[in-house]
Amino acid sequence: xxxxxxxxxxxxxxxxxxxxxxxxxxxxxxxxxxxxxxxxxxxxxxxxxxxxxxxxxxxxxxxxxxxxxxxxxxxxxxxxxxxxxxxxxxxxxxxxxxxxxxxxxxxxxxxxxxxxxxxxxxxxxxxxxxxxxxxxxxxxxxxxxxxxxxxxxxxxxxxxxxxxxxxxxxxxxxxxxxxxxxxxxxxxxxxxxxxxxxxxxxxxxxxxxxxxxxxxxxxxxxxxxxxxxxxxxxxxxxxxxxxxxxxxxxxxxxxxxxxxxxxxxxxxxxxxxxxxxxxxxxxxxxxxxxxxxxxxxxxxxxxxxxxxxxxxxxxxxxxxxxxxxxxxxxxxxxxxxxxxxxxxxxxxxxxxxxxxxxxxxxxxxxxxxxxxxxxxxxxxxxxxxxxxxxxxxxxxxxxxxxxxxxxxxxxxxxxx
Numbered sequence: 001x002x003x004x005x006x007x008x009x010x011x012x013x014x015x016x017x018x019x020x021x022x023x024x025x026x027x028x029x030x031x032x033x034x035x036x037x038x039x040x041x042x043x044x045x046x047x048x049x050x051x052x053x054x055x056x057x058x059x060x061x062x063x064x065x066x067x068x069x070x071x072x073x074x075x076x077x078x079x080x081x082x083x084x085x086x087x088x089x090x091x092x093x094x095x096x097x098x099x100x101x102x103x104x105x106x107x108x109x110x111x112x113x114x115x116x117x118x119x120x121x122x123x124x125x126x127x128x129x130x131x132x133x134x135x136x137x138x139x140x141x142x143x144x145x146x147x148x149x150x151x152x153x154x155x156x157x158x159x160x161x162x163x164x165x166x167x168x169x170x171x172x173x174x175x176x177x178x179x180x181x182x183x184x185x186x187x188x189x190x191x192x193x194x195x196x197x198x199x200x201x202x203x204x205x206x207x208x209x210x211x212x213x214x215x216x217x218x219x220x221x222x223x224x225x226x227x228x229x230x231x232x233x234x235x236x237x238x239x240x241x242x243x244x245x246x247x248x249x250x251x252x253x254x255x256x257x258x259x260x261x262x263x264x265x266x267x268x269x270x271x272x273x274x275x276x277x278x279x280x281x282x283x284x285x286x287x288x289x290x291x292x293x294x295x296x297x298x299x300x301x302x303x304x305x306x307x308x309x310x311x312x313x314x315x316x317x318x319x320x321x322x323x324x325x326x327x328x329x330x331x332x333x334x335x336x337x338x339x340x341x342x343x344x345x346x347x348x349x350x351x352x353x354x355x356x357x358x359x360x361x362x363x364x365x366x367x368x369x370x371x372x373x374x375x376x377x378x379x380x381x382x383x384x385x386x387x388x389x390x391x392x393x394x395x396x397x398x399x400x401x402x403x404x405x406x407x408x409x410x411x412x413x414x415x416x
Contacts, residue, residue, distance in 0.1 A: 184306070
């Protein structure tokens with residue numbers, strides 16, 4: 001967009017409107033004009049309702065705004081839809097005026113795969129690695145997001161935010177004598193005394209965390225020494241948004257949790273499965289991102305990652321480079337969503353290895369398919385009388401070891 005500003009407009013502010021549609025990931029604005037004659041044009045940005053989102057004067061000609069970081073002096077946020085304005089401050093113009101050209105680039109969001117770890121401890125509680133070390137480990141594992149979930153403290157959440165190629169999302173692990181629970185995505189979901197031994201008081205605390213915006217999930221619910229002691233009946237489960245079925249390396253405790261979760265699915269319940277390394281420090285087998293939560297989200301922003309976790313648009317792999325799956329339904333629907341019975345489903349598997357075995361699991365049957373490929377495999381199926389279908393991949397982690405779970409997906413649900 002080109003504009004000619006006349007000398008008579010000097011010391012005025014001119015709005016240059018533009019529309020931002022839904023699901024815009026980032027906005028870039030460039031302002032170019034000839035400064036050789038002494039013209040000075042300030043640059044600022046107004047969001048919907050003339051909300052000031054930042055100003056950089058005449059010192060910069062390129063600024064940007066997004067939830068993953070904005071230009072210095074501009075607010076970091078998910079760009080809301082509506083009418084925006086560039087605010088041109090005509091501080092000084094030559095007698096001939098000034099020609100200015102504005103470029104606006106709107107980058108739309110798009111569904112894609114992001115890899116992360118929702119359960120990590122730092123030196124803010126009993127972890128051995130400080131914050132900067134955790135960041136380095138996440139970069140080494142090529143993760144896109146992590147959660148800081150120290151025990152009964154939210155001090156670590158002051159460090160959360162966008163980093164280079166990594167989104168750090170706040171969390172906390174509510175830890176008490178009767179079990180552990182993850183509160184994810186809220187900066188301060190644990191304001192009150194965590195030392196509760198009465199479940200009625202515990203219910204109030206959980207509900208308060210949910211009201212603060214947290215995604216709530218029981219951590220390692222069937223672990224021998226850290227199991228959930230306040231029951232797993234319907235009344236209790238209704239307090240939680242998800243279930244951590246895979247904690248650390250694959251182990252019998254995780255198999256029990258997965259079997260319990262599968263039972264809930266067979267009963268018609270919809271509760272997203274999640275996971276976490278529960279990283280406290282270096283170990284023989286464990287590391288940040290082991291296991292890895294893989295989410296299909298519209299962007300790497302905290303709000304989009306959280307939305308995908310809440311819906312169960314995700315699968316779990318034993319490492320960040322482990323087997324992958326996407327499930328797309330004819331018409332509509334995908335992992336974590338609901339499709340019409342009889343709709344054609346396409347399973348897209350990736351990162352497979354010769355010797356892997358795929359399992360397609362419903363409430364009534366399990367179909368096992370040898371995956372004698374190196375890389376990708378596409379399967380097409382139709383399910384007419386099922387409540388759900390989900391996928392698993394089994395792999396031998398090392399020569400001589402029996403096959404174990406290497407991937408577990410959330411279901412596609414069916415409803416007329």
